Amino acid sequence: MSVLVLGSIALDTVKTPVEEHSDLLGGSASYAAVAASFFSPVKLVGVVGNDFPESEFDFWKSRKIDSEGVQRVNGKTFRWSGEYSWDLNTRETRSVALNVFEHFRPKLPESYRKTDFVLLANIAPALQTHVLQQMERPRFVVADTMDLWIETTRADLDTLLPGIDLLILNDSEAREMTKETSLIKAGRRIRKLGPSYVAIKKGEHGALLFGEDEFFSCGAYPLEDIHDPTGAGDTFAGGMAGYIAGTVGGKVTFTNLRKAMIYGSVLASFAVEAFSLDRLRNLSIDEINERYETFKLMSQFEVPV
Numbered sequence: 001m002s003v004l005v006l007g008s009i010a011l012d013t014v015k016t017p018v019e020e021h022s023d024l025l026g027g028s029a030s031y032a033a034v035a036a037s038f039f040s041p042v043k044l045v046g047v048v049g050n051d052f053p054e055s056e057f058d059f060w061k062s063r064k065i066d067s068e069g070v071q072r073v074n075g076k077t078f079r080w081s082g083e084y085s086w087d088l089n090t091r092e093t094r095s096v097a098l099n100v101f102e103h104f105r106p107k108l109p110e111s112y113r114k115t116d117f118v119l120l121a122n123i124a125p126a127l128q129t130h131v132l133q134q135m136e137r138p139r140f141v142v143a144d145t146m147d148l149w150i151e152t153t154r155a156d157l158d159t160l161l162p163g164i165d166l167l168i169l170n171d172s173e174a175r176e177m178t179k180e181t182s183l184i185k186a187g188r189r190i191r192k193l194g195p196s197y198v199a200i201k202k203g204e205h206g207a208l209l210f211g212e213d214e215f216f217s218c219g220a221y222p223l224e225d226i227h228d229p230t231g232a233g234d235t236f237a238g239g240m241a242g243y244i245a246g247t248v249g250g251k252v253t254f255t256n257l258r259k260a261m262i263y264g265s266v267l268a269s270f271a272v273e274a275f276s277l278d279r280l281r282n283l284s285i286d287e288i289n290e291r292y293e294t295f296k297l298m299s300q301f302e303v304p305v
């Protein structure tokens with residue numbers, strides 16, 4: 001089954017302590033759509049300006065990403081610039097220019113409205129709600145968010161939460177949202193705001209998953225070489241949503257979501273190996289499955305003798 005992906009499509013400038021690159025393809029939807037496309041067809045929703053490379057539309061086509069819902073308008077594409085410190089965990093936003101995003105009110109193509117699975121990747125929660133309202137009873141809705149929305153548009157976020165099934169956010173955001181220091185308490189509290197499931201990402205320390213009476217904790221794939229952490233969270237969300245849409249089909253269960261979380265982590269581990277989407281562009285499903293199996297072996301603590 002297909003997954004509809006809404007989010008930002010951006011041109012990024014990224015500086016790490018060793019390298020700096022500009023005009024890179026980025027944005028939450030760009031990462032999430034490509035990650036999801038390894039498992040299921042994608043219907044992409046976003047907006048770009050006339051400075052956006054036409055070749056990206058060809059790339060999406062080659063990956064079975066439907067771009068009918070991507071508007072090309074007069075003006076400049078959304079731009080974001082960030083700088084990482086030495087540990088590559090902390091990042092400072094250097095600049096953001098909304099550009100064509102400022103007046104973006106997407107009207108979904110008719111062919112998009114019945115899509116069964118939805119990923120509302122990171123973008124203003126009012127836009128996430130606006131798109132969700134145009135969908136006809138999707139089976140499962142995943143949403144991602146960030147500190148900016150918790151701090152500046154909390155009421156919009158609270159409006160969105162009862163309409164979604166899984167919220168994905170990182171540890172500091174979960175603490176900020178609930179004012180809880182314990183992530184366990186934070187996860188449980190967020191469930192009470194609406195979503196049946198909550199996934200809390202802890203960067204290089206893995207992720208937690210909360211269901212009604214269920215709990216799952218996994219590590220992150222240990223990587224020796226990280227070149228650009230940008231988009232790891234979006235890739236994680238895209239991998240999770242794509243896996244659910246493409247392989248689960250019927251009822252989404254906690255058991256499926258556990259696996260989806262590992263696939264999300266595997267995809268994210270590839271994304272950070274190169275700048276922008278470069279590693280995802282030449283990734284194969286065999287490489288993904290191989291890393292998934294390694295992950296499985298690494299996570300066992302009772303090994304058969």
Ligand code: AMP
Nearest residue numbers: 008010026027028080230231232233234
């Ligand atoms: P992540 O590293 O997963 O947090 O995602 C980084 C991506 O998010 C970059 O490619 C940016 O273009 C995009 N981004 C940054 N700020 C925003 C924002 N306010 N809304 C939507 N996307 C954003």
